[in-house]
Amino acid sequence: MNYNQHFDKHIKEQLQDYSPQVHPRIWENIVKEREKKRPAGFWWQIFNSRNRLLVAGLLIVFAGGGAYYFLKTNSTGNKPGIAATINNAAEKPKSNSTSLTAGEISTESKPVSGNTGNDTKTNAANPPGTGNNSTTSSIDTYTNTFAAAPDNNDKTKNTLGSVTKSYTNNGRQKITVKNGEAAFEDEEETINPLPEYSLPFIFYTAQKNTAAKAVASLRNRNLGNVKEPGCPTIEKNAAGNKTYIEVYGGPDYAFRSLSDTGNSVYLQKRKESTKFSSAFSAGFRYTKVFSNGVSVRAGINYSQINEKFTYSEGNIVQVVYIINAAGDTIGSYMTTGSRYKTTYNKFRTIDVPVVLGYELGNGNLHANVNAGVIINAYSWQKGEVLDATLQPVDITTGKSNSPYQFKTNIGVGFIGGVSVYYKLNEKLHLMAEPYFRYNLTPASKENITFKQKYNTAGLRLGVRLDLK
Amino acid sequence: MNKKITILFLFAAAVFFSSCQKNIDVFVPDPGQTTGPDTTWYATVTSTMPVASLQSNLLVEPVKDSVEISAANFTYLTSSTGIQCGFPPLCCVSTAGAAITGRIQVELFIIKKKGDMVLMNKPTSSNGNMLVSAGEIFIRLTKNGQEVNLAPGAKITIRYSDLPVNTSMKLFFGEELSNGLFNWIPNTDTANTIGFAQQVYEITTKRLHWINLDYFYDTTGITRSVVSVKLPSNYTNANTTAFLVFKDFRSVLRLNADLTERRFTSGKVPNGKAAYVVVISKQGNDYFMSKESITTGVNTNTNGVQALSLTPVKTSLADIKTWLATL
Numbered sequence: 001m002n003y004n005q006h007f008d009k010h011i012k013e014q015l016q017d018y019s020p021q022v023h024p025r026i027w028e029n030i031v032k033e034r035e036k037k038r039p040a041g042f043w044w045q046i047f048n049s050r051n052r053l054l055v056a057g058l059l060i061v062f063a064g065g066g067a068y069y070f071l072k073t074n075s076t077g078n079k080p081g082i083a084a085t086i087n088n089a090a091e092k093p094k095s096n097s098t099s100l101t102a103g104e105i106s107t108e109s110k111p112v113s114g115n116t117g118n119d120t121k122t123n124a125a126n127p128p129g130t131g132n133n134s135t136t137s138s139i140d141t142y143t144n145t146f147a148a149a150p151d152n153n154d155k156t157k158n159t160l161g162s163v164t165k166s167y168t169n170n171g172r173q174k175i176t177v178k179n180g181e182a183a184f185e186d187e188e189e190t191i192n193p194l195p196e197y198s199l200p201f202i203f204y205t206a207q208k209n210t211a212a213k214a215v216a217s218l219r220n221r222n223l224g225n226v227k228e229p230g231c232p233t234i235e236k237n238a239a240g241n242k243t244y245i246e247v248y249g250g251p252d253y254a255f256r257s258l259s260d261t262g263n264s265v266y267l268q269k270r271k272e273s274t275k276f277s278s279a280f281s282a283g284f285r286y287t288k289v290f291s292n293g294v295s296v297r298a299g300i301n302y303s304q305i306n307e308k309f310t311y312s313e314g315n316i317v318q319v320v321y322i323i324n325a326a327g328d329t330i331g332s333y334m335t336t337g338s339r340y341k342t343t344y345n346k347f348r349t350i351d352v353p354v355v356l357g358y359e360l361g362n363g364n365l366h367a368n369v370n371a372g373v374i375i376n377a378y379s380w381q382k383g384e385v386l387d388a389t390l391q392p393v394d395i396t397t398g399k400s401n402s403p404y405q406f407k408t409n410i411g412v413g414f415i416g417g418v419s420v421y422y423k424l425n426e427k428l429h430l431m432a433e434p435y436f437r438y439n440l441t442p443a444s445k446e447n448i449t450f451k452q453k454y455n456t457a458g459l460r461l462g463v464r465l466d467l468k
Numbered sequence: 469m470n471k472k473i474t475i476l477f478l479f480a481a482a483v484f485f486s487s488c489q490k491n492i493d494v495f496v497p498d499p500g501q502t503t504g505p506d507t508t509w510y511a512t513v514t515s516t517m518p519v520a521s522l523q524s525n526l527l528v529e530p531v532k533d534s535v536e537i538s539a540a541n542f543t544y545l546t547s548s549t550g551i552q553c554g555f556p557p558l559c560c561v562s563t564a565g566a567a568i569t570g571r572i573q574v575e576l577f578i579i580k581k582k583g584d585m586v587l588m589n590k591p592t593s594s595n596g597n598m599l600v601s602a603g604e605i606f607i608r609l610t611k612n613g614q615e616v617n618l619a620p621g622a623k624i625t626i627r628y629s630d631l632p633v634n635t636s637m638k639l640f641f642g643e644e645l646s647n648g649l650f651n652w653i654p655n656t657d658t659a660n661t662i663g664f665a666q667q668v669y670e671i672t673t674k675r676l677h678w679i680n681l682d683y684f685y686d687t688t689g690i691t692r693s694v695v696s697v698k699l700p701s702n703y704t705n706a707n708t709t710a711f712l713v714f715k716d717f718r719s720v721l722r723l724n725a726d727l728t729e730r731r732f733t734s735g736k737v738p739n740g741k742a743a744y745v746v747v748i749s750k751q752g753n754d755y756f757m758s759k760e761s762i763t764t765g766v767n768t769n770t771n772g773v774q775a776l777s778l779t780p781v782k783t784s785l786a787d788i789k790t791w792l793a794t795l
Contacts, residue, residue, distance in 0.1 A: 277489075306489075318495045319752045321782075322505065322702060329782035331702035333505035334752040337497035344489045 241468075242289040242359070246299075246431055248462025249282035254305045255455045266388055267450065273386050277306040277344065281458060285353070287368070295357040295368055303349045305454060309384050311341040311392050341392060345383025347406070347443065347454065351376050353415050364423040371416035374437060381406045406443045406452075413439040421464055429464040505702035505751065509727045513647045518707040522750035523648060525785060526587045530575040530606060537569045547576050551605065552627045559622035563615055572611045578628055579604040582720050583792030586711050586746060591722040592682060594640060594652040596735045599682035601718045602630055602637045602669060607676050618674055623659065626671040626679065634683065635664050639671065642678025649722070652680050685719060685738065692736035693765040697723055697745055698777040699732070703756075708732070708749040708780075712764075713795055715742040733773075739765025744795065747780050748788060756780035757788050 254276055260267035285299025316339045322331035357370025380397040387393040387404055395405045417435030424430060435458060442453040497503060513519055535545040538557045545553045553576070560568040579585055580603045585592065592599040605626060609616035618624065639655035639662050662681060663670035669681055697710055705725035710732035712721040723732035723745075732747070740763060747758040758780035768774045 316495065318497075319754070320504075321754075322700075324779065328779070329754075329756075330700055330779050331505055331749075331756065332752040332754050332782070333502070333702065335495075335497045335501045335503065337495050337501060340492070340494050340496060342492040344491060 240289055240293050240359070241291040242466060243287070243468040244289075244429075244464050244466045245284065245286050246462050246464045247284045248431060248433070248460040250280065250433075250458055250460040250462075252279035252281050252303065252305070252456045252458030254279045255457070256307075257451075257453045257455075259451045261449045266386070266390070269386055269390055270450065270452075273309055273311060274345065275308045275310075277308045279303070279305040279456060279458070281456075281460070287357075289359045289368075293358050293360055295359050295370065297353070297355045297357060297368075297370060297372075299353060301351045301353055301374070303351065303456065305347040305456070307345040307347065307383070309341075309343040309345050309392075311343075311384075311386070312338060314338045341384075343384040343392070345381065345385070345395070347379070347381050349376055349379045349410065355415060357419075361421070366421040366423070366429070368419040368421070370419065371414070374413045374415040376410045376412070379406065379408050379410050379443065403445055403448045405445060407445060410439055410443050411441045413437055417460075427466050429466070431460070431462040431464050433460040433462075434458070435460060506706060507701040507704060508706065509704045509725060509730055510706050511727060513705060518750045519705065519709060520648060522707070522709065522748065522755070523589050525750070526589070526748070526789070528577065528579075528584060528587055530577040530608070533574045533576060534571050535574055536571050539569050545574055545576075547574075549576060549578050550628055551576055551578050551607075553607065554625035554627075556622060556624070559619050559624060560609060560611075560616045561619045562611075563617060567619065568611055568616055570611075572609050572616055575606070575608040575610070577606050579606075580630065580718070581793070581795065582713050582718060583795035585720040586713065586748075586792050586795070587789065589648065589709070589722075590642070590650055590678070591711065591720045592652070592680075592718070593721055593735070594654060594682070594684070598685040598687070598719055598721060598735070598737060599640070599652060599680075600685050602634060602681035603628060604642075605671070605679045607679070609676060618676060621674070623672050623674050624676075626673065627668055629667045630669060631667055633664055633667055633669060636683040637662060637664075637669070637681040638683055639673070640680040640682050641675055642680065649724075652682060685717075687736070687738050690738040691740075691765060693739050693768045693772040693774050694736055695723065695734040695743075695745065695762070695764060696726070696729070696773050696775045697732045697747065698775065699747060699749075699758075700779055701730075702751065703747070703749050703780065704730075705732075707751050708747060710745065710747045712737065713744040713746055715744065731775075736772075737764050739768075741765075745776060745778065746792075747778055749780055754782050755785050755788055757783040757791075759791065 256276060258267060258271055260270075281301055281303040283299055283301035285297055285301075287295055287297040289295040316337055318335045318337060318339075319332050320335065321329045322333075324330045351374045353372060353374040355370040355372030357368045359366060359368040361367050382396045383394075384392045385395055385404055387402075393402055393404050394400060395402065397405065397408060415435060415437045417433045419431055419433040421429040421431050437456045439453060439455055442451040444450060444452045510517070531547050531549050533545060533547050535553070535555055536543055537555055537560050540557050542557065543555045545555070547553070553574070558567050558569065560572060562568055579588055579590060580601075585601075585604065588604075590604055592601045592604075605628070607624075607626065609618075639660055640652040641655060643651045643653050645651055657674065660673045660675065661671070663672070671679060671681070673679060695712055699708065699710075705727075710723035712723060712734050714720070721734050721737065723734050726733050737743075742761070742763055745758075745760040745762055747756075749756040758778040760776060760778055762774070762776065765774060
């Protein structure tokens with residue numbers, strides 16, 4: 001096994017069960033960041049706290065491992081301005097250099113020729129500080145001073161063994177790497193020795209004892225009464241498997257369509273005499289959301305459309321009666337003028353909507369896209385419209401049996417909407433829902449050719465109470 | 469959160485109140501229109517005023533008949549009213565003076581009931597003097613829609629029955645006055661005569677149209693007073709007529725408009741006589757009537773005026789005619 005393989009094995013063994021200690025203040029800051037408003041895009045959910053830590057950890061590991069690998073295989077002393085070059089694993093170390101030139105000084109390392117002398121063994125199983133080499137990769141702050149004097153020796157501690165640098169008279173740097181198994185040496189030729197300078201390198205040391213000391217020192221500090229927040233959790237089954245009831249209300253807009261055979265004058269006069277004024281709806285409903293997000297919803301809905309009817313007639317003779325205290329009509333007089341009539345028609349319905357939908361979302365925002373049928377239970381009206389003689393006629397339900405009255409049941413229609421929920425707490429949500437309703441049949445009676453139909457769109461606002 | 473709840477509440481309130489708007493039904497008079505009843509008393513009553521319409525609507529339709537005018541023989545007409553008319557030969561001429569023979573139309577009716585005198589607006593007074601009537605007759609001749617007159621010197625005979633026959637009756641002819649008033653003029657032509665038979669009056673006259681048999685009510689030595697009627701302000705001479713109908717004899721007096729006092733007043737009438745004060749008015753398309761039974765001369769003031777205050781009430785035309793028929 002070559003050096004690189006040893007390195008990989010060592011990294012794997014050392015980091016396999018790695019779990020860094022994090023100060024509580026970090027959790028506190030993370031919670032604060034979570035409470036800030038952030039876009040509700042689904043993509044944001046990817047970068048929750050756990051994933052971010054994992055990514056950060058991976059980045060650190062790869063950076064540290066890469067740096068360590070670089071330092072170990074290619075540390076340099078005389079290269080001007082250049083860090084020690086790490087030889088890659090593909091390059092085999094030279095061995096058995098048989099000659100030492102004059103002036104060469106060998107310290108602890110044995111001559112390459114084979115005398116091991118004080119070999120230091122590399123034992124990956126032995127932890128550092130036990131007299132043996134450290135079992136974890138270590139990256140020390142290292143200052144490599146390049147000197148022209150050939151008598152500078154630098155010994156770099158590494159866990160794989162010892163590295164001895166010696167300088168030959170010709171300026172060539174001789175590096176001897178000695179591990180528990182074999183010794184090899186490599187030479188790098190220094191072309192131009194440079195004046196002394198420093199090149200600092202900073203590497204993160206992930207030694208357990210070092211980290212433990214740091215945490216212990218921080219824990220001993222008096223940081224005040226800091227409440228440690230609970231670990232944030234991800235909402236399980238966010239949209240599915242829910243049951244809730246809602247109460248809502250809101251404004252509507254009614255789209256009216258009028259038709260008659262032959263585009264009659266009567267049709268034109270009816271259009272001119274009535275105008276949409278306002279509309280609203282309110283109700284309550286029950287929704288069951290299954291685990292797959294599909295929902296079923298039913299309820300009771302009340303809708304009201306207000307319409308303004310205007311009528312005017314000139315050359316009217318008004319007779320005013322004079323009535324005495326006894327109730328007798330004791331006189332009258334006539335005045336000619338014009339009559340102006342304004343009546344606010346009201347079209348009211350009670351309906352039962354039954355819709356299917358799909359609910360999705362997580363966290364504070366949910367959405368339910370739904371569509372279905374709306375069944376009219378009862379309709380009633382109040383007000384006036386023009387009859388065929390262009391005179392006002394009462395359409396109030398139950399007052400007469402005029403053909404100009406409207407139906408008391410307009411049948412089935414279609415309804416669809418998108419409910420958006422904002423979570424207040426575990427039980428309550430605020431609801432906003434734009435919707436559209438399409439009625440299949442006209443509201444006017446069948447025994448006249450004139451047809452009047454309403455379709456509505458609106459915005460419902462309400463409150464949702466989760467039952468489960 | 470409180471701000472959001474407040475906004476939602478205000479919005480809901482706006483929607484709620486917008487659906488509670490009141491219906492409107494107003495009448496806007498044309499410019500220049502009176503906004504109340506006409507309370508003006510007029511010096512001259514024109515045919516366009518409501519009172520003219522009132523009187524027109526109260527009129528009784530005459531009986532229409534026809535008779536053949538002969539060139540040689542007397543012809544008689546007996547109408548369903550009980551009047552018998554005798555026409556001598558060649559008694560009729562056109563307005564141009566041409567002799568008319570053949571069939572002519574006759575409009576004829578006789579008024580013996582006091583209620584009919586009110587309906588026909590034919591009180592029994594002559595130049596302000598109270599008359600007692602034996603019956604008012606109207607006769608009109610036409611041919612092909614054209615008025616037919618009696619030939620100069622020709623006289624027709626009118627006979628009708630009445631009980632009792634009063635030989636004091638004199639012949640009067642009617643005179644239509646302005647302001648809708650009517651007056652009876654005493655006959656001064658001796659060619660016109662009255663015959664008395666048992667239960668029958670026979671009038672021979674050269675005149676057509678309104679003919680009356682009356683006598684002046686003798687008020688010598690009888691205290692008389694004036695009946696004055698006060699009505700609500702919306703009753704004026706432009707829309708109201710008032711009569712004094714005596715119960716015990718066939719005499720009807722019309723109460724005249726006193727523009728100064730804004731009242732309807734009679735001439736001097738004998739005290740102590742039972743009578744009805746009848747007020748009829750037309751306002752708009754509605755009729756109003758008041759009837760008050762009085763005794764003349766009661767509660768008169770120092771000026772001899774018996775002041776009454778009446779308030780007519782809305783009454784249908786049919787009901788007015790029905791009650792008058794009881795007089």
